[in-house]
Amino acid sequence: MISKSDKPSENLLEELQAALSHGTVARRVETLRRVTDLFLNNAVDYSDEHTQVYDDVFQCLIEQIETSAKALLANRLAPIAAAPPKIIRTLALDEVIEVAGPVLSKSERLDEAILIEIARSRGQAHLKAISLRRVLSQALTDVLVMRGNEDVVQSTVSNPGAQLSEGSLTDLVSRAERDDDLATCIGLRPDLPRHHYLKLVAKASLSVRRKLEAAHPELADEVSSVVQEAARRVRAAATTRQTEMARALVKSLHEDGRLNEFQVTAFAEQGKFDETNAGLAALAGVPVETAENMMIESRNEGVMILAKVAGMQWSSVHAIISMREKLSGGSQMDMLTLRDTYEALRSATAQQVLRFHRMQNVTPAA
Numbered sequence: 001m002i003s004k005s006d007k008p009s010e011n012l013l014e015e016l017q018a019a020l021s022h023g024t025v026a027r028r029v030e031t032l033r034r035v036t037d038l039f040l041n042n043a044v045d046y047s048d049e050h051t052q053v054y055d056d057v058f059q060c061l062i063e064q065i066e067t068s069a070k071a072l073l074a075n076r077l078a079p080i081a082a083a084p085p086k087i088i089r090t091l092a093l094d095e096v097i098e099v100a101g102p103v104l105s106k107s108e109r110l111d112e113a114i115l116i117e118i119a120r121s122r123g124q125a126h127l128k129a130i131s132l133r134r135v136l137s138q139a140l141t142d143v144l145v146m147r148g149n150e151d152v153v154q155s156t157v158s159n160p161g162a163q164l165s166e167g168s169l170t171d172l173v174s175r176a177e178r179d180d181d182l183a184t185c186i187g188l189r190p191d192l193p194r195h196h197y198l199k200l201v202a203k204a205s206l207s208v209r210r211k212l213e214a215a216h217p218e219l220a221d222e223v224s225s226v227v228q229e230a231a232r233r234v235r236a237a238a239t240t241r242q243t244e245m246a247r248a249l250v251k252s253l254h255e256d257g258r259l260n261e262f263q264v265t266a267f268a269e270q271g272k273f274d275e276t277n278a279g280l281a282a283l284a285g286v287p288v289e290t291a292e293n294m295m296i297e298s299r300n301e302g303v304m305i306l307a308k309v310a311g312m313q314w315s316s317v318h319a320i321i322s323m324r325e326k327l328s329g330g331s332q333m334d335m336l337t338l339r340d341t342y343e344a345l346r347s348a349t350a351q352q353v354l355r356f357h358r359m360q361n362v363t364p365a366a
Contacts, residue, residue, distance in 0.1 A: 029069045032061040036076055043082050055084030062090070071098040078102040085109045092118060097125040104129035112137055119143040124152055131155040136162040145171060150179070157185040164189075166327065169196050176200060194243045195273040195327055198296045246274035247288060254282045261312050268319040273327060276320060283310035286354060295324070300333070304342045308350035314339050 039046075039054050046054070062070055074091045077083040088109040094100045103110065104118065104126060119130055120143055127148050130140070136159060144156045145168045156162050157172065164172070169186075173196050176183035186192060187200055253259040264279035273295075281291035284306045294302030300321055307317045318335060325333055 025065060028061060028065055032058075032065065032069060032073065035061065036073060039084075040076065040080065043080055046082065051082065051084050055086045058084055058087040059090065062087070067096055067099060070094065070096075071102070074099050074102040078106040081108050083107065083109050089114060095122075097123075097129065100126055101129040105132040112140060115140055116143055119147065124149050127152045128155055131159060131162070133159075134161050138163045138165040138168070141165065142168050150182070154182055154185050157182065157189065160189075164191075169193070170327070173200050190240075193273065194240055195296065197240075198292065243274045246272065247278045250275055250278035250282060253279075259283070261310070261316050264312075265316040265319045268316075268323040271323055271326065273323070276323060280306050280310060280320070283312070284354065285309070290354075300324070300338060304338070304345060305350045305353050308342070308345050308347055309354050311347075314342055317342055 035054070035057055058073070062073065070091065073087075074094075077088060077091070088103050088107050092100050092103045092107070092110055092114065100118075100122075104115070115130055115133075116139060119127055119140060127144055128151060130136075131144055131148070131152055132155065136144070136156065141156055141162050141164055145153055145164075148156065153172070153175075157164070169192070172182065172186055176186055183200060187197065192200075250259060253263065259279055259282055261283065264276060264283065267275040267279055277291050277295050278288050280295070280303075281288040284291065286306070286309075291306055294306055303320055303324065304317060307320065318339070321333060321335075321338065
């Protein structure tokens with residue numbers, strides 16, 4: 001029909017339509033198979049003009065054809081980077097997952113807009129197919145996480161090519177508190193920001209402790225101490241390269257006398273959790289692990305205690321609390337009340353509480 005060296009015949013589509021209008025379904029299927037073979041044999045050599053003609057031919061051939069033939073076509077065209085775009089889109093929009101699935105999970109011809117449209121309108125099987133793609137943008141994963149069932153969400157989180165937004169991570173870490181399998185999937189991601197990892201560990205540890213204490217109430221105190229120690233060790237081992245670089249930067253600034261309240265405030269305003277935590281720890285004179293434990297608490301008292309010991313103004317504390325609120329996706333705080341609480345907090349009281357936190361960090365089983 002089409003030679004890779006010749007231009008497409010202007011009468012090709014018209015001739016096919018005339019021949020197929022009087023043919024049987026079996027005839028149409030056989031013609032589709034031959035056209036697909038011809039396209040695949042020379043796909044890399046075809047110009048856009050050739051591909052467009054094939055696109056029109058495929059669209060004509062799949063009308064009034066059985067589902068199994070469409071599914072076969074989808075499986076054959078899905079891995080082809082130069083596949084005709086209109087037929088790929090048609091197949092992707094098919095309500096039958098056997099037809100749509102292969103192109104949704106593999107085809108590079110589908111742009112993000114159509115993938116998001118399908119993710120917002122189709123069922124869980126279509127979402128699962130999309131979750132298997134080699135690369136998933138944040139905008140696409142947001143839809144998958146929001147609409148997907150347990151299977152879709154775990155498939156998305158387990159996909160190393162999925163980019164997870166801050167909002168999706170906050171939602172996932174919250175949901176993981178009730179789902180150990182999901183918690184495992186999230187925790188194994190190498191790109192998981194440290195503040196999310198620490199919250200994940202803290203919530204998972206609480207879940208484990210409750211289960212063990214329910215099974216062995218006579219060992220509740222011992223179990224609690226063991227879980228706390230295990231969580232401390234996991235936190236220590238979970239330092240990522242990004243965290244190490246942030247701490248090294250802050251250490252350098254501190255040693256050179258360039259670390260001050262304004263620098264820590266700038267880190268917080270930029271949403272840099274690791275730098276803010278390390279800077280606050282340095283100014284308060286405590287180990288970064290101690291500051292980290294206080295920074296990831298759900299309440300804001302830990303942050304205010306560290307800041308009071310460091311001698312910070314309320315404006316700096318406001319920036320740090322706002323950063324925590326943004327990263328965690330929590331509800332908006334009553335900043336006026338928090339400001340009054342911070343200004344009423346005595347430095348001596350903050351020092352006493354901080355000493356208690358440091359003792360807990362050194363001897364967690366106490």
